[in-house]
Amino acid sequence: MKKFATLGLLLLAFGAFAQFGGFFKNLQSNTNTQNNGNGGGQLAGFFKIGQDAGNVLKGANGIGLQEEETIGNSVAVQIVSRYGGLVRDPVITRRVNLIGKSLARSCERPELNFHFGVLNSPTVNAFSAPGGYVFITRGLYDLIQNDDELGGVLGHEIEHVAKKHALKIIARGEFLQGVAGLTSDAGAVGGKRDLTQYSQSVGQLSNLIIEKGFDPQTEYIADASGSQLAATVGYAPDGLRQCLQELQKHETAGATFFPTHPPLQDRITKLQANETARN
Amino acid sequence: MKPKVIPILFVCVICATLSVGFEAGKTAFTTHYETALLEEPQPLAKSVATLPFAASVNITALQGHWAQVSSTNGSGWIYLGNLAGTKPFENNSVAGLQTSASATTASVAARPLDNVTAQYDDQEGLGKAADDVKWLESQSDAISNSIVVDYLKANKKGEYQ
Numbered sequence: 298m299k300k301f302a303t304l305g306l307l308l309l310a311f312g313a314f315a316q317f318g319g320f321f322k323n324l325q326s327n328t329n330t331q332n333n334g335n336g337g338g339q340l341a342g343f344f345k346i347g348q349d350a351g352n353v354l355k356g357a358n359g360i361g362l363q364e365e366e367t368i369g370n371s372v373a374v375q376i377v378s379r380y381g382g383l384v385r386d387p388v389i390t391r392r393v394n395l396i397g398k399s400l401a402r403s404c405e406r407p408e409l410n411f412h413f414g415v416l417n418s419p420t421v422n423a424f425s426a427p428g429g430y431v432f433i434t435r436g437l438y439d440l441i442q443n444d445d446e447l448g449g450v451l452g453h454e455i456e457h458v459a460k461k462h463a464l465k466i467i468a469r470g471e472f473l474q475g476v477a478g479l480t481s482d483a484g485a486v487g488g489k490r491d492l493t494q495y496s497q498s499v500g501q502l503s504n505l506i507i508e509k510g511f512d513p514q515t516e517y518i519a520d521a522s523g524s525q526l527a528a529t530v531g532y533a534p535d536g537l538r539q540c541l542q543e544l545q546k547h548e549t550a551g552a553t554f555f556p557t558h559p560p561l562q563d564r565i566t567k568l569q570a571n572e573t574a575r576n
Numbered sequence: 577m578k579p580k581v582i583p584i585l586f587v588c589v590i591c592a593t594l595s596v597g598f599e600a601g602k603t604a605f606t607t608h609y610e611t612a613l614l615e616e617p618q619p620l621a622k623s624v625a626t627l628p629f630a631a632s633v634n635i636t637a638l639q640g641h642w643a644q645v646s647s648t649n650g651s652g653w654i655y656l657g658n659l660a661g662t663k664p665f666e667n668n669s670v671a672g673l674q675t676s677a678s679a680t681t682a683s684v685a686a687r688p689l690d691n692v693t694a695q696y697d698d699q700e701g702l703g704k705a706a707d708d709v710k711w712l713e714s715q716s717d718a719i720s721n722s723i724v725v726d727y728l729k730a731n732k733k734g735e736y737q
Contacts, residue, residue: 370693370709378705383712390715398716398724399733403657405664407607412716414708430709492696499696525597529641529656531733575597 365464366410368499369428372463373412375503376424376432380416384435389415396444397431397451400530404459411458413451421544421554424506425454427463437554440547441540448530449537452523460522462515463502510557520564521571534575538568597661600638604645604659606631613652617642619735625649630664641737655735 377383384390390413397413411429415438423433431454441447457463510516520537528534544554545561554561598604609629614621617639625647627633633645633654641656697706728734 367692371696373709374693374697374702374705375700377708378702382705383708385708385711387715390712391719394716394719395724395727398719399728402721402724403655403734405607405660405662408609410717412709412712414712414716489695490692492692492699495692496696496699531641531731531737 366428368467368502369426369430371495371499372426372503372506373428373430373432375499376426376430376507377414377416379503379507380418380420380432380434382417384415384417384438386415389438393433393438393447393451396447396532397455400448400452400526400532401429401455403530404455404526406459409458411455420556422557423450423454423555424557425457425463426506427458427461429458431455431458437544440544442543443536445527445533445536446540446543447536448527448532449524449535449540452527452532453519453537454523456519456523456526457511457515460518462511462519463506466505467498467502506557508557513559513563516558517564517567520568524568524571535568535572538565538572541565541568598635598638598643598656598659600635602635602661604633604635604643604661605663606633606654606658607660607664608658611654611658613645613647613650613654615652617644617653619655621653624652627654632663633659641735657734 393413393415397411401407401409401411409429411431413431413433416432416434418434419436420434421436421440423431423437425431431451433450433454437450438447441450505511511519524534524537527536533539541555541561541564545565548554548561558564606627606629611627611631612623613625613627615624616622627647627649631647631649633643633647635643635645636651637644638656639653642653643656643659644653645651693706697703729736
């Protein structure tokens with residue numbers, strides 16, 4: 298069993314780096330023809346995982362758009378559910394979408410259909426999910442002073458999506474099984490699929506986005522490139538920094554703003570360094 | 577293994593951070609399925625050529641939010657918001673759906689796997705939140721590309737600065 302597991306992992310890694318889809322097909326075909334016992338069946342299973350890994354990791358640079366939107370939609374629903382629902386105010390929603398879409402058409406993935414919403418929560422935070430779902434909380438929206446600051450905040454979240462930060466976590470393998478073969482109808486009974494693994498994967502990814510956040514370096518990259526994006530489109534290049542500095546004034550010991558992001562002062566310091574380097 | 581990986585990752589992070597901006601003499605890539613190469617750095621200038629998705633261009637000069645570039649299709653100006661410092665990956669699913677015109681985006685055509693998301697929402701008891709997300713999508717989708725362009729023109733943003 299251990300031998301098969303090792304072989305499976307090796308193939309998985311090989312699929313990730315080589316993307317030899319045809320090679321996997323041939324191997325799987327050979328395995329199936331030699332599948333005379335239980336061990337062969339297990340091996341075929343590992344080959345299947347390896348092949349799916351190849352498909353998903355082909356997606357590490359491009360998980361299928363439909364899969365990305367599906368995962369993103371499910372994560373978005375989780376975010377909305379855990380943050381008090383959505384602020385159903387057409388005026389506010391139009392404003393964040395006009396600014397957000399203005400930025401998104403100049404990001405690295407303008408083909409995505411971005412959606413920008415405000416969460417009905419007094420906390421101060423912002424989130425994004427694969428496929429182009431971006432949310433800021435009502436608490437943050439109310440503290441934002443102007444379009445430049447809003448542009449900086451949305452630019453940061455757009456860059457998480459454009460740079461596929463969440464998708465790369467999926468591709469690293471932690472959530473691989475839940476999304477592998479998502480588009481396949483195999484296993485669907487009476488039109489219903491067994492979504493046990495998918496649910497677990499979405500739950501894990503949602504927890505990471507909602508509770509832990511990305512690692513600090515990923516956040517600093519999103520800060521830098523989000524500010525650059527805002528500047529390219531014509532918003533103040535220091536809009537995000539201004540926003541963070543404004544939040545700092547309101548931050549008290551009892552209320553941490555952007556809890557899933559690095560400390561405000563660290564982000565401000567790095568943004569200031571970027572601005573100095575640009576000038 | 578781990579001590580070696582961390583410095584490598586750090587270098588990658590620094591490189592990614594530094595590659596955010598554009599510089600004369602460097603290569604950039606188009607991010608839209610059709611990008612107009614313009615005679616002048618103005619959105620309504622005459623188009624010299626149309627470049628496809630992920631076309632490689634050499635930046636010869638920068639002026640405000642515009643890059644003067646040379647490519648195999650000729651030389652001209654491109655708004656920086658239509659360029660990326662690294663070659664964008666053409667997703668197979670997107671490529672399969674994309675037609676020639678950029679009037680509609682591929683993602684508008686590629687909706688989420690509705691049966692999966694509906695089953696997931698139902699299974700997890702997320703009906704209210706799912707309704708909220710549907711509402712958001714309807715509000716957001718109502719803001720068409722032409723409305724965004726009008727907004728950019730009115731506010732002197734994007735290529736209309």
